[in-house]
Amino acid sequence: MLPVHQWLTVLSARRLSRHTLQAYFAAVDNLTDFLLVQKLTWTRCDRRKLGQYIAKRLETDALATASVQLELSAIRHFYTWLVEEDLARSNPTTGFQLKRDPRPLPTIADVDLLSQLLDQPMPDTPEQARLWVRDKAMFELLYSSGLRVGELTALNVTDLQLSADQSQAQVRVTGKGNKTRIVPVGRKAVTAILAYLPHRDLWEEQADKALFISEKLGTRLSTRAVQQRLKIAAARAGIAQNLYPHLLRHCFASHMLSGSGDLRAVQELLGHSDISTTQIYTHVDFAKLTQVYDKAHPRAVQTVTDTDEQQTNT
Structure with a gap:
């Protein structure tokens, strides 16, 4: 053989x-x-x-x-x-590494587009209006605290800690590797969650502890349901860009880093074990700066002048 x-x-x-x-x-x-x-x-x-x-x-x-x-x-x-099996003396693959393709930069939406999503008018029908109250709370929290969609759906009501003045609100998140982190919750997210909680209490079935639940089933929402609801909300707001829950996490990271410049803090907020994972957002921000530079700086784009043409012909 x-x-x-x-x-x-x-x-x-x-x-x-x-x-x-x-x-x-x-x-x-x-x-x-x-x-x-x-x-x-x-x-x-x-x-x-x-x-x-x-x-x-x-x-x-x-x-x-x-x-x-x-x-x-x-x-x-x-x-x-x-x-x-002593059928070969050496292994040519030892230490041989194939260079991987560069990791693609995450897609980022600007602040105006997120405002278009989150500040859209309340739907006309009562049913859709109730769902939007819940959905807005979810999307505000995703963007406010940089959660993964799986972290969002895994939240229980007891994971949320709201302060009286809404300035010290925070959420306990269980991330990858079953690691727990505490993340601040912004005022707009707190306002949206407070508006949603009375609906949640009416929908709840089987004493479900989940923070975000289905109106029909009264039980924990799936990640798939969150993805679908975001697409519906984006279409209703007239947004052509493909929106998905992880995009809101990307936006959180990029906008936080752009505003603070504190890479370590953003790493902690995202729950990254390795800072090199967080550093990708520095490249995203630099790419945006490059675009601004190319558009704004008078000598950023090379133009051919009469003098240049004369020198070339000479």
């Missing part, structure tokens, strides 16, 4: 899915074809040849970085097995 088939037999015994086994085989088979053209075997493949193969998959074959990353993972697994 050929080594690759032995390897796949071992993987099959670990109950990997057929799809995974096919993907692993295809990755190793593609490398095999490349090495055959080079008149090489698996055991003669070094890091340089592996790099050439990866470059071919990215550039000539035009595969996405994520797809090539999966292939490299399969090849790494195969070579690890070869070395363990």
Whole structure:
């Protein structure tokens, strides 16, 4: 039995899915074809040849970085097995890292667009008006405190602490890794939540503790429901931009950082364990500054003058 088939037999015994086994085989088979053209075997493949193969998959074959990353993972697994079985002396994938695509900058909406969403008139029908009271409270809180949509839907009434003068309101949030953080709640969010709570008390069923509940079911709202309600609210406000709950978190982070310049504070408010995750918003803010500069500065955009043309022709 050929080594690759032995390897796949071992993987099959670990109950990997057929799809995974096919993907692993295809990755190793593609490398095999490349090495055959080079008149090489698996055991003669070094890091340089592996790099050439990866470059071919990215550039000539035009595969996405994520797809090539999966292939490299399969090849790494195969070579690890070869070395363990004494079928190869070295593993060319050791220390080999595929450069990832740059992380895309998050989409940000400006303050005016958020005002258009949050300050829109009350709907005409009583049913939609009641739902908007709840929805506005949700969206105000998402933007006010930079919550993830899953954090929002997981909130219980007892997680909210409102002060008498509304200046010290805060919410206890359970984020990723079951980590808890305390986040301030802005005045407009507090006002919206206070307007919603009497409706919530009327809708509540089964003594549900959730802060945001369904009017029909009287139980905790799902993240999907929040996403749908935001799209409805955006359409009613005449907003063409695609709005989704995480966009409000992005806006919170970008607007807070732009206004304060305090990266550490924004990191704490967002619940990021690594400040490098928060630093992406510094790039967003710089991109906005660049756009302003290009539009405003008289010498930001190069223009061709008569003198320039004369110099060029000379």
